Amino acid sequence: MPRKARVKSKTGIYHIMWRGANRQEIFHDDDDWVKFLDILQKYKVKCELTVYAWCLMNNHVHLLIKEGNEDMSITLKRIGVSYVGYYNWKYRTTGHLFQDRFKSECVENNKYLLTVVRYIHQNPVKAGMVSKADEWRWSSCCGYYGKSSYPKNMLDSEYILRIFSADTAIALVGFKEFNERKNNDNCLDESVYKKRISDEEARVEIKKMLGEIEIAQVKSLPKVKRNEILRKVKEIDGLSLRQAARIFGVSLGLMFKA
Structure with a gap:
């Protein structure tokens, strides 16, 4: 039975969830997280992506991206192939790393756009990895809070912040309050939280x-x-x-x- 074709976003904005095959870990140390972000940054520039948010967990990735100069599926394939090549070289292994097909949903309005940003940033909080969203190094949250985030020029935050106010200082306060508000957001209709044990x-x-x-x-x-x-x-x-x-x-x- 052929796969169902992906629905095209009218805005070009997609929430992507990409996880390891059989939910296996895809990041084992800081170098792995940095490498994935470097690859994402490379294709942001090459494919003219707009990156609104991201969060890298141990066994899955969340991205909020606006499609650039090619179909999103092609861009993600480029990113995946690059990271898998690095991973297999580093860990001397072969075979599939990512689940065959990433999950995606269209983001068609500003209200849901903000919901997805919050959902992505609160992943590590709801998983019990940190107590506050900006304590997790491997997301875009710090960038929204006016702090340094890696990579330096990856985050496109201006559009999101302007939803709160044209005044940057007011926008930062409004965004932080919204971003940390308790909620029952469940985007992509799938819970992938996995609390770590000591x-x-x-x-x-x-x-x-x-x-x-x-x-x-x-x-x-x-x-x-x-x-x-x-x-x-x-x-x-x-x-x-x-x-x-x-x-x-x-x-x-x-x-x-x-």
């Missing part, structure tokens, strides 16, 4: 799973048995691959491939 909590869950086997023994087990255990551990809700690798004393690549 290393201590992770060890408790791992020990329950291992039974009589000690955590320190796992890396020395025969390959088949070790990988069987690691695959089960990866199913623990809220446990990141980097945490698991650190706890077991194995490489991130080994966790990924198990």
